[in-house]
Amino acid sequence: MNDSSSLEKTSADLPEEALGIAEIANGIVQLGNGLASIELAERAVAAAQKKAVELNTQMCIAVVDSGSNLKAFARMDDAWVGSIDIAIKKAKTACFFGMPTGEIGKLSQPAAPLYGIEHSNDGLITFPGGLPIVDQDGVLIGGIGVSGSSVENDHLVALAGVQLIGVSDLPAHPWRT
Amino acid sequence: MNDSSSLEKTSADLPEEALGIAEIANGIVQLGNGLASIELAERAVAAAQKKAVELNTQMCIAVVDSGSNLKAFARMDDAWVGSIDIAIKKAKTACFFGMPTGEIGKLSQPAAPLYGIEHSNDGLITFPGGLPIVDQDGVLIGGIGVSGSSVENDHLVALAGVQLIGVSDLPAHPWRT
Amino acid sequence: MNDSSSLEKTSADLPEEALGIAEIANGIVQLGNGLASIELAERAVAAAQKKAVELNTQMCIAVVDSGSNLKAFARMDDAWVGSIDIAIKKAKTACFFGMPTGEIGKLSQPAAPLYGIEHSNDGLITFPGGLPIVDQDGVLIGGIGVSGSSVENDHLVALAGVQLIGVSDLPAHPWRT
Amino acid sequence: MNDSSSLEKTSADLPEEALGIAEIANGIVQLGNGLASIELAERAVAAAQKKAVELNTQMCIAVVDSGSNLKAFARMDDAWVGSIDIAIKKAKTACFFGMPTGEIGKLSQPAAPLYGIEHSNDGLITFPGGLPIVDQDGVLIGGIGVSGSSVENDHLVALAGVQLIGVSDLPAHPWRT
Numbered sequence: 001m002n003d004s005s006s007l008e009k010t011s012a013d014l015p016e017e018a019l020g021i022a023e024i025a026n027g028i029v030q031l032g033n034g035l036a037s038i039e040l041a042e043r044a045v046a047a048a049q050k051k052a053v054e055l056n057t058q059m060c061i062a063v064v065d066s067g068s069n070l071k072a073f074a075r076m077d078d079a080w081v082g083s084i085d086i087a088i089k090k091a092k093t094a095c096f097f098g099m100p101t102g103e104i105g106k107l108s109q110p111a112a113p114l115y116g117i118e119h120s121n122d123g124l125i126t127f128p129g130g131l132p133i134v135d136q137d138g139v140l141i142g143g144i145g146v147s148g149s150s151v152e153n154d155h156l157v158a159l160a161g162v163q164l165i166g167v168s169d170l171p172a173h174p175w176r177t
Numbered sequence: 178m179n180d181s182s183s184l185e186k187t188s189a190d191l192p193e194e195a196l197g198i199a200e201i202a203n204g205i206v207q208l209g210n211g212l213a214s215i216e217l218a219e220r221a222v223a224a225a226q227k228k229a230v231e232l233n234t235q236m237c238i239a240v241v242d243s244g245s246n247l248k249a250f251a252r253m254d255d256a257w258v259g260s261i262d263i264a265i266k267k268a269k270t271a272c273f274f275g276m277p278t279g280e281i282g283k284l285s286q287p288a289a290p291l292y293g294i295e296h297s298n299d300g301l302i303t304f305p306g307g308l309p310i311v312d313q314d315g316v317l318i319g320g321i322g323v324s325g326s327s328v329e330n331d332h333l334v335a336l337a338g339v340q341l342i343g344v345s346d347l348p349a350h351p352w353r354t
Numbered sequence: 355m356n357d358s359s360s361l362e363k364t365s366a367d368l369p370e371e372a373l374g375i376a377e378i379a380n381g382i383v384q385l386g387n388g389l390a391s392i393e394l395a396e397r398a399v400a401a402a403q404k405k406a407v408e409l410n411t412q413m414c415i416a417v418v419d420s421g422s423n424l425k426a427f428a429r430m431d432d433a434w435v436g437s438i439d440i441a442i443k444k445a446k447t448a449c450f451f452g453m454p455t456g457e458i459g460k461l462s463q464p465a466a467p468l469y470g471i472e473h474s475n476d477g478l479i480t481f482p483g484g485l486p487i488v489d490q491d492g493v494l495i496g497g498i499g500v501s502g503s504s505v506e507n508d509h510l511v512a513l514a515g516v517q518l519i520g521v522s523d524l525p526a527h528p529w530r531t
Numbered sequence: 532m533n534d535s536s537s538l539e540k541t542s543a544d545l546p547e548e549a550l551g552i553a554e555i556a557n558g559i560v561q562l563g564n565g566l567a568s569i570e571l572a573e574r575a576v577a578a579a580q581k582k583a584v585e586l587n588t589q590m591c592i593a594v595v596d597s598g599s600n601l602k603a604f605a606r607m608d609d610a611w612v613g614s615i616d617i618a619i620k621k622a623k624t625a626c627f628f629g630m631p632t633g634e635i636g637k638l639s640q641p642a643a644p645l646y647g648i649e650h651s652n653d654g655l656i657t658f659p660g661g662l663p664i665v666d667q668d669g670v671l672i673g674g675i676g677v678s679g680s681s682v683e684n685d686h687l688v689a690l691a692g693v694q695l696i697g698v699s700d701l702p703a704h705p706w707r708t
Contacts, residue, residue, distance in 0.1 A: 082655075085653075086651045086652075
């Protein structure tokens with residue numbers, strides 16, 4: 001259906017347990033559901049929380065489906081109240097454009113091609129911490145957004161959530177909503 | 178601090194496991210935490226989901242803290258996308274005024290005293306499915322909102338979530354923000 | 355400047371201390387300031403709080419100037435979080451149209467002439483608790499909004515705030531912004 | 532619970548009257564109240580107004596509780612109408628992230644890690660004039676925001692308000708919502 005070579009290479013980096021989950025994800029996608037499984041979404045949130053604890057951080061974690069609509073959310077104890085909206089907006093932003101939020105941020109700087117894109121869609125967040133979620137078939141099935149620490153930590157925690165489900169690398173325009 | 182007789186009566190109706198959790202809730206409140214425990218919030222969401230499955234329904238479930246800020250959220254498989262915002266607004270509405278959303282709805286009908294209150298606070302939802310969460314000390318520690326089926330079912334599912342933590346009966350103005 | 359006969363009648367009902375304040379208000383208005391005196395606004399909020407305590411209620415109280423812009427605000431201990439926005443919207447609504455919010459509510463019912471007016475101005479609140487503030491010259495100098503109890507109590511507390519400054523009766527279209 | 536050495540050092544710089552108030556603040560926190568005392572909030576606004584007069588400035592001053600919900604507000608005579616919203620947003624922003632607004636502003640410049648964060652939470656203000664309010668136990672109990680003059684003056688006036696209640700230095704993630 002699409003060139004998945006880069007995806008295969010990435011999936012090789014996934015921990016063994018992630019591949020098991022990926023099979024579940026495949027099943028879901030074959031039903032045309034996007035990230036329809038709340039069980040899967042909650043396991044991604046739990047994996048992200050676990051990583052956040054390892055990093056000694058307090059995070060807000062949001063997962064959206066392929067329509068960028070909220071699927072699961074958790075605010076860890078002592079996480080910033082201001083991070084609730086940022087985590088949700090990062091997840092939506094990553095899914096809206098099928099790329100990591102930090103990549104969009106590079107394009108939205110002054111004089112860059114997408115300067116001011118944050119004004120669209122009721123507000124985007126374009127610094128790191130949001131990642132698209134792509135299943136083993138290379139289909140965009142949702143996004144995850146994390147906020148509550150440095151952008152480096154936010155990214156690592158988001159990555160931990162993605163890896164439970166699939167990858168973040170996208171072939172060109174593969175999605176369905 | 179307040180007349181807790183009605184609370185004690187209500188807590189007598191709680192399942193045994195709920196009373197154990199209520200002790201945890203008490204501990205949290207003594208630390209000034211409101212509904213700060215993500216573990217407790219997620220267990221309330223899980224209890225609500227379990228009830229939703231029993232009723233053969235697909236729900237969106239939101240839990241907010243005493244400041245009406247989102248703490249935990251889950252959209253079950255096949256739940257309406259339009260219910261995401263309704264569940265969150267129900268949880269906020271119940272916490273904003275310390276009463277079940279359906280009670281506010283009775284007062285907001287045409288010719289009733291609070292007609293049009295829904296236009297405040299960026300939008301309220303005033304039909305059943307939102308409940309305040311009051312701990313064993315009679316302190317409002319948050320709210321839960323459920324949307325996705327009939328308002329009767331929404332209410333039952335919200336109630337299942339509340340009962341894991343405490344009750345919904347409020348003495349006069351007892352809360353902490 | 356305008357027919358103040360109805361105003362004089364009303365001011366006769368004011369407590370003696372209110373008349374003293376009214377002289378201050380007159381001074382301000384001669385400077386073209388509307389309700390520019392923060393001292394006066396804060397005294398109105400304090401008078402409203404005092405009345406709220408007498409009624410054993412917990413209120414949010416907002417005062418706006420003749421441009422419907424916020425001048426002073428207080429949320430009493432244990433007042434509903436949801437009442438913050440309602441109190442501010444009541445003050446704005448009363449000033450926007452120079453009449454008590456409850457009067458607008460009569461006109462905004464289904465089949466009444468202003469049905470749905472609440473959708474304007476980023477949201478109006480049209481049940482009792484908001485009053486215009488008119489000085490002794492019959493000039494609209496602001497509004498007060500109160501929320502936190504029954505609409506009857508909200509109205510009484512708003513009235514206590516108005517009476518420290520002037521009256522709420524308006525001659526036809528007397529204001530300047 | 533946390534390293535309070537820096538807090539003790541800072542409290543040593545407080546005027547004598549502030550220490551008395553701080554004891555009240557401690558009492559409140561032990562009751563789990565956050566910045567629930569309107570008396571304390573209004574005294575902070577009054578202290579800020581006094582400082583504003585000393586600096587020959589006209590300010591809008593807002594105080595929010597730990598849920599970033601408005602507690603008290605005053606617009607001084609001749610203060611900019613446009614400063615109403617800025618003062619409120621500064622108070623919320625400082626509380627949302629537990630740090631001075633100016634610190635966030637350093638991180639949100641073009642090419643900096645948090646570029647564009649202002650698009651979250653219905654609009655943040657990230658230049659100086661907003662400060663978190665931390666009580667003597669190191670718990671974030673709210674925020675104060677000031678707007679109406681230079682950002683340097685805004686900051687000084689906000690600081691005068693904070694010092695009546697506590698400090699602005701935060702240990703890592705200490706707060707309660």
